[in-house]
Amino acid sequence: MKWKQQIYDMKAYQPGKPIEEVKREFGLDEVVKLASNENPYGFSPKVKAFLGGDHSNHAIYPDGYAKTLRTAVANHVNVQETQLIFGNGSDDLIAIITRALLYPGVNTVMAAPSFSQYRHNAEIEGAEIKEVPLKDGKHDLLAMLDAIDENTSVVWVCNPNNPTGTIVQDEELQNFLEKVPSEVLVVLDEAYFEYVNSPDFKDTLSYVNQYPNVIILRTFSKAYGLASFRVGYGIAQEEVIAKLDPVRAPFNNTILSQKVAIAALEDQEFIIECKESNENGKKQYEEFCVRHGLNFYPSQTNFILFEVKADSDVVFKEMMQRGFIIRSGNALGVPGYIRVTIGTEEQNAKFLSLLEEVLSEQGVLA
Numbered sequence: 001m002k003w004k005q006q007i008y009d010m011k012a013y014q015p016g017k018p019i020e021e022v023k024r025e026f027g028l029d030e031v032v033k034l035a036s037n038e039n040p041y042g043f044s045p046k047v048k049a050f051l052g053g054d055h056s057n058h059a060i061y062p063d064g065y066a067k068t069l070r071t072a073v074a075n076h077v078n079v080q081e082t083q084l085i086f087g088n089g090s091d092d093l094i095a096i097i098t099r100a101l102l103y104p105g106v107n108t109v110m111a112a113p114s115f116s117q118y119r120h121n122a123e124i125e126g127a128e129i130k131e132v133p134l135k136d137g138k139h140d141l142l143a144m145l146d147a148i149d150e151n152t153s154v155v156w157v158c159n160p161n162n163p164t165g166t167i168v169q170d171e172e173l174q175n176f177l178e179k180v181p182s183e184v185l186v187v188l189d190e191a192y193f194e195y196v197n198s199p200d201f202k203d204t205l206s207y208v209n210q211y212p213n214v215i216i217l218r219t220f221s222k223a224y225g226l227a228s229f230r231v232g233y234g235i236a237q238e239e240v241i242a243k244l245d246p247v248r249a250p251f252n253n254t255i256l257s258q259k260v261a262i263a264a265l266e267d268q269e270f271i272i273e274c275k276e277s278n279e280n281g282k283k284q285y286e287e288f289c290v291r292h293g294l295n296f297y298p299s300q301t302n303f304i305l306f307e308v309k310a311d312s313d314v315v316f317k318e319m320m321q322r323g324f325i326i327r328s329g330n331a332l333g334v335p336g337y338i339r340v341t342i343g344t345e346e347q348n349a350k351f352l353s354l355l356e357e358v359l360s361e362q363g364v365l366a
């Protein structure tokens, strides 16, 4: 990998041991932490009242290693704890990867349109950006392979892709990973992993063991419904994690966010239910598109990108005036399309009946 020279021998920040760990290790009933300049008086009773049932001591820093969450996620995905890195959302992990591997003189390869933060972070680091247009709404992995040269440091594969919702076929991905030079890090961003139901999507975890230059990103922001808590994680071989860890801010997940993520992981029934409802909701949009002859991309996510045969900015504004906030394709590099998050059955039905009204006004529907 083309790690930034500065991080070669850098060690991750070593936080003080968590109180509970010291208690356990030395068999003590009480341990006082006077190591990190926290407030010994805790926090205001008003904050306590607000927090209700949560009795954590938020006056002390969270466990920077996120040990309990780490164990829970490691068990859930069946990897070693040392193969995980936690981020303040996967946005944070994208920034960490970029900061560790991109700088002037190297380049990064990504699809277009894809998730905007790959480009955004690469621009900040001053790396050259090589964008490869999607082919039929999907990553063109052969063209991306062609775009890789001796200066390429990171390749981003958003799978499923935002904004199209499409996945890459497993065979294509495997062929791609076989051919990418081993010193190029391949990021498989799987923010929407839990929603995927296509048999063509293989569980990519085996690739982490097979290829030392692969990292998978997942998040608690989407199917787990915890976007505001900001918890994402990366899965890679231990050597990659060890290089990325020093670039991470030492306490990038709060005590509360670590706890809620564990609770969320324990309720897989909820994920199954949400996935089922999402599938039904997706059908509402697909039927609408088929009925009105509007193109749509086959989505494996909880959003759908479809054609409106009108100015997407106009449709966006008209829908906002009717109480629905969506994304205009113009802002996503797909003019003439809109991206809509799949809501509840009721929300979808209302949205689609109002959209019918707007598209009729725009002369799209007879």
Ligand SMILES: Cc1ncc(COP(=O)(O)O)c(C=O)c1O
Residues within 6 Å of the ligand: 088, 089, 090, 091, 092, 115, 158, 161, 162, 189, 191, 218, 219, 220, 221, 227, 230, 231, 232
């Ligand atoms: C493809 C993709 N990756 C990463 C993210 C960032 O998610 P978060 O930082 O909330 O984990 C998003 C959010 O929309 C996304 O669509």
